[in-house]
Amino acid sequence: MDKKTVLITGASRGIGAETARLFAGKGYNLIINCNKTFDSLTALQKELQEEYEADCLAIRADVSNPAELNYMFEAAGRRFGDIDVLINNAGISITGLMTDMTDDEWARVINTNLSSVFYCCKQVVPSMVRNKAGSIVNVSSVWGLYGASCEVAYSASKGGINAFTKALAKELGPSNIKVNAIAFGVIDTDMNKGYTEEERKDLAEEVAMGRFATAKEAAEIIYDTAANHPYLTGQVIQFDGGWI
Ligand code: NAD
Numbered sequence: 001m002d003k004k005t006v007l008i009t010g011a012s013r014g015i016g017a018e019t020a021r022l023f024a025g026k027g028y029n030l031i032i033n034c035n036k037t038f039d040s041l042t043a044l045q046k047e048l049q050e051e052y053e054a055d056c057l058a059i060r061a062d063v064s065n066p067a068e069l070n071y072m073f074e075a076a077g078r079r080f081g082d083i084d085v086l087i088n089n090a091g092i093s094i095t096g097l098m099t100d101m102t103d104d105e106w107a108r109v110i111n112t113n114l115s116s117v118f119y120c121c122k123q124v125v126p127s128m129v130r131n132k133a134g135s136i137v138n139v140s141s142v143w144g145l146y147g148a149s150c151e152v153a154y155s156a157s158k159g160g161i162n163a164f165t166k167a168l169a170k171e172l173g174p175s176n177i178k179v180n181a182i183a184f185g186v187i188d189t190d191m192n193k194g195y196t197e198e199e200r201k202d203l204a205e206e207v208a209m210g211r212f213a214t215a216k217e218a219a220e221i222i223y224d225t226a227a228n229h230p231y232l233t234g235q236v237i238q239f240d241g242g243w244i
Helices: 014-025 038-052 067-082 102-132 152-175 197-206 215-227
Strands: 005-008 029-034 058-059 087-088 136-139 175-182 236-239
Touching: 005 014, 005 067, 014 029, 014 038, 014 087, 014 152, 014 215, 029 038, 029 067, 038 058, 058 067, 067 102, 087 102, 087 215, 102 136, 102 152, 102 175, 136 215, 136 236, 152 175, 175 215, 215 236
Parallel strands: 005 029, 005 087, 029 058, 087 136, 136 175, 175 236
Antiparallel strands: none
């Protein structure tokens, strides 16, 4: 049987890296991406090749830059042909009062988190439509559903992802392509490394399950949503341990 190919943005660490490990373990070809910490990405590539004998391409590209994405998708196409699964995972957060946020910071958050999803989907959808198959998972946040104080741009970007997901799912359902989003609560990754021990404890107490999720648990719901359940589409799946 032909191997399937997955492209995961923001895979140098955290949720993206764990997701790459899971897909590699399931026998997929992989394209893994990040924009800055390329050493970590190539270390992961080596690990996936050695541990799982995965065929894996590591590409540095800024997901907010369509020209760099053109390069990435061309390289991916040359190596593996069509992409079967797209995981739009790359994301950043800038915290602070809305009134203190600069126009540049606003644009960085919206372009990295939301415009990137549009750019990457635009790259893969034509071949998915041709193949009448494909699955897209967009990594979102509970703040896109409920909003967070001091994370207005982040919340807006993730809310945009949620609406984008539902709309695109309707457009692509007739072509047998699934589009879903996972709205994560609090996951134990570098994105949350700014918390003090006390803040972490307080936050964990707010969560019904009493703890942060691990990146592996986050990866498992991404994989399951992407690879299984052929009838599941247009959903924003809240994965927050009963937090909100
Ligand atoms: P992380 O900071 O550990 O990893 C983010 C990844 O995205 C890194 O690999 C980074 O290099 C990459 N990245 C950032 N900007 C990029 C760009 N412009 N181009 C390409 N790659 C870029 O964070 P994480 O917790 O693993 O977050 C992954 C996703 O999960 C993000 O979209 C984030 O918003 C979402 N999320 C995380 C949490 C959480 O609590 N950690 C909660 C909800 C949603």
